[in-house]
Amino acid sequence: MFRQRPAAPAERPPDAGPSSLDGGGIPSEGSSSTLPVQDTQSESFLSKIMADNPYFSAGAGLMGIGVALTALRRASTLGTTFAQRRLLVTLEIPSKDRSYPWFLEWMAAHAPQPGSGKGKGRMGFTSHELAVETSYKQHEGGSGEAIFNLVPGPGTHYFKYGGAWFQVKRERDAKLMDLHSGSPWETLTLTTLSRDRGLFPQLLAEARELAEQSTEGKTVVYTAWGVEWRPFGKPRRRREMGSVVLAKGAAERVEEDLKGFLGRAKWYAERGIPYRRGYLLHGPPGSGKTSFIQALAGAVGYNICLLNLAERGLTDDKLNHLLGLVPERSFVLLEDVDSAFSRRVQTTEDGYKSSVTFSGLLNALDGVASSEERIIFMTTNHVSRLDPALIRPGRVDVHELLGDAAPEQARRLFVKFYGRSGFNDVQSGEKEPEPETDDIQRMGDEVEQILEEEASQGRSVSMASLQGLFIRSGAEEAVESVRGLCTSRTSPE
Numbered sequence: 001m002f003r004q005r006p007a008a009p010a011e012r013p014p015d016a017g018p019s020s021l022d023g024g025g026i027p028s029e030g031s032s033s034t035l036p037v038q039d040t041q042s043e044s045f046l047s048k049i050m051a052d053n054p055y056f057s058a059g060a061g062l063m064g065i066g067v068a069l070t071a072l073r074r075a076s077t078l079g080t081t082f083a084q085r086r087l088l089v090t091l092e093i094p095s096k097d098r099s100y101p102w103f104l105e106w107m108a109a110h111a112p113q114p115g116s117g118k119g120k121g122r123m124g125f126t127s128h129e130l131a132v133e134t135s136y137k138q139h140e141g142g143s144g145e146a147i148f149n150l151v152p153g154p155g156t157h158y159f160k161y162g163g164a165w166f167q168v169k170r171e172r173d174a175k176l177m178d179l180h181s182g183s184p185w186e187t188l189t190l191t192t193l194s195r196d197r198g199l200f201p202q203l204l205a206e207a208r209e210l211a212e213q214s215t216e217g218k219t220v221v222y223t224a225w226g227v228e229w230r231p232f233g234k235p236r237r238r239r240e241m242g243s244v245v246l247a248k249g250a251a252e253r254v255e256e257d258l259k260g261f262l263g264r265a266k267w268y269a270e271r272g273i274p275y276r277r278g279y280l281l282h283g284p285p286g287s288g289k290t291s292f293i294q295a296l297a298g299a300v301g302y303n304i305c306l307l308n309l310a311e312r313g314l315t316d317d318k319l320n321h322l323l324g325l326v327p328e329r330s331f332v333l334l335e336d337v338d339s340a341f342s343r344r345v346q347t348t349e350d351g352y353k354s355s356v357t358f359s360g361l362l363n364a365l366d367g368v369a370s371s372e373e374r375i376i377f378m379t380t381n382h383v384s385r386l387d388p389a390l391i392r393p394g395r396v397d398v399h400e401l402l403g404d405a406a407p408e409q410a411r412r413l414f415v416k417f418y419g420r421s422g423f424n425d426v427q428s429g430e431k432e433p434e435p436e437t438d439d440i441q442r443m444g445d446e447v448e449q450i451l452e453e454e455a456s457q458g459r460s461v462s463m464a465s466l467q468g469l470f471i472r473s474g475a476e477e478a479v480e481s482v483r484g485l486c487t488s489r490t491s492p493e
């Protein structure tokens, strides 16, 4: 039986290119038809692996989830940015701005305070990052009490105001420093819904009102801190005019002049005259110059900017800047102006600690912003040492001598101390002075008599020394001791 043999493969012609199945070489035109066969094979290989290999399919699934999450995150970032742009509104208050301390005070007033429990204050103020501001309160009886005020510290806080929620971020920049004050740069950023933006001005106005309430009836003393004015300590209770006893007419002259000046802003503006007034109070130590300026500030509701010309580091530029930035309703007080500048010669052995020059001071006093109100008080114990240029009219308009205790001035101080109404009541303005007892009046006359006798001998006593005597002694003892306090005034001024 014959079996048919399978046909033998056709022999390759000798010039034929390498076969695609040879595995190597570039496929020839005629061999291209072999590729789809290979792809199909690898695809099926891949799908086979994916279908068969659980690890592979899980990885692919995870990759898909990752891609989806990234897309979601991007979308949410875009959405947040969009919402922030469209729906939210922010307000930035840098620490340089005047409303910064007002708003901090407002936050302190509404933040949770010690003993309030859960870290939630009034107005729904929630804070977990708190800072403490400690103050000290002196009671009438002399005892003192430390008061710890908790303020929202650096971080994010939320509060509800006017029916709207606000976020407040208090940020402190560790790298950025205010070079002049040396304190870190801070920013408060308030965020709320756009529709509630109208609450911002209301909120700031309320914060300002609160800040003003805390200084109502008080005198704020500012000192120079670099090139800015900063409150020095807590606002002080206003000094009553009645607590400073000056020679007859002195207080009235200055007070009348000041009140007249304050009522003539328009008059000055119409004539193009710089709206400024300068006062020089001169006299021996302890005659009440500083006390009187404090009382005057209280009488017209002004604050005091205390400037020490001899301060180290104070330069002409800084001085100029400071005088141009005096807070509104404030006197500028240059104390002991003679100790910084006597005559123009400044190259003495001791030299001046500050680098303010005399011409720098004159320029700063004259200033350039002529329309702004400026009230300057200068005090000195030695008026004769002052350069006439410093106290010429325009720079100093009113000169007032506050001397040692005149005899009748001493009598008035005595009666104020020992009179039935008591000095403190008169000082606080709670009571009108009651008629004094005859005894006190008689003893007051005696003090006056003694001082007249001493004055005829060229001897006198300062008001500060009298006050010291009256504080530590009873009335009779004071009368006996007053003569012993009088000393010769060898150098007038």
Ligand SMILES: Nc1ncnc2c1ncn2[C@@H]1O[C@H](COP(=O)(O)OP(=O)(O)OP(=O)(O)O)[C@@H](O)[C@H]1O
Residues within 6 Å of the ligand: 243, 244, 245, 246, 283, 284, 285, 286, 287, 288, 289, 290, 291, 292, 379, 380, 381, 463, 464, 465, 467
């Ligand atoms: N005329 C006065 N009436 C009431 N108290 C006075 C008077 N003068 C001085 N005193 C008291 O004496 C103390 C010192 O007063 P004050 O500092 O005002 O004097 P001063 O003239 O400014 O002194 P100095 O020139 O040394 O700066 C204060 O406690 C003040 O109450």
